[in-house]
Amino acid sequence: MKRLYATGCLVALLAAALLAASCGNRACTLIGCGNGLTIDFRQVESSTWQDGDWRLEMTTPSGEYATCDFQIPAGDAALSGQACDGPLSLEFSSAGTRLVEATSWRSSPDEVPRNFDITLMRGGSEVASQSFEPDYTESRPNGEDCPPVCVQASVGF
Numbered sequence: 604m605k606r607l608y609a610t611g612c613l614v615a616l617l618a619a620a621l622l623a624a625s626c627g628n629r630a631c632t633l634i635g636c637g638n639g640l641t642i643d644f645r646q647v648e649s650s651t652w653q654d655g656d657w658r659l660e661m662t663t664p665s666g667e668y669a670t671c672d673f674q675i676p677a678g679d680a681a682l683s684g685q686a687c688d689g690p691l692s693l694e695f696s697s698a699g700t701r702l703v704e705a706t707s708w709r710s711s712p713d714e715v716p717r718n719f720d721i722t723l724m725r726g727g728s729e730v731a732s733q734s735f736e737p738d739y740t741e742s743r744p745n746g747e748d749c750p751p752v753c754v755q756a757s758v759g760f
Contacts, residue, residue, distance in 0.1 A: 629746055629748075631745045635744075638710065640737060641757040642707075645759075646759055652675055656672070656725070658723075659673075659693070660723075660724070661707065663719045667689070671688075672686050673693060690709060720733070720734050
């Protein structure tokens with residue numbers, strides 16, 4: 604009987620402590636978020652996206668290197684042959700005839716590239732190249748004092 608009473612008291616104390624902690628501070632939710640970068644290619648002229656073998660390269664001053672190889676087919680055929688290494692992924696138009704955006708997701712805000720170069724090549728020849736220093740926006744989806752803290756940026760090519 605004493606053991607049951609002691610267990611009941613312990614549970615009551617624990618519940619009271621949890622209730623007091625949540626009353627004094629705002630409770631945090633459990634929403635997740637990602638750390639990432641989006642490179643928007645929508646402003647690139649449609650005529651740029653000719654059929655052939657393409658490569659997108661991303662390099663950083665620290666030596667990080669990531670590539671995506673893809674093929675834009677002739678005519679109205681669907682896009683084929685997308686292969687990315689490193690933290691890059693590509694999104695294409697619904698017709699599959701042009702690159703819309705590239706994204707790079709990281710596990711930590713410290714891992715996002717603070718400056719980087721993008722080179723776009725077709726058939727081994729450079730089509731365009733641009734350097735970026737994006738302004739990242741910090742977000743805290745669970746509240747001002749709650750983790751996680753994530754950063755995102757978007758730049759136009």
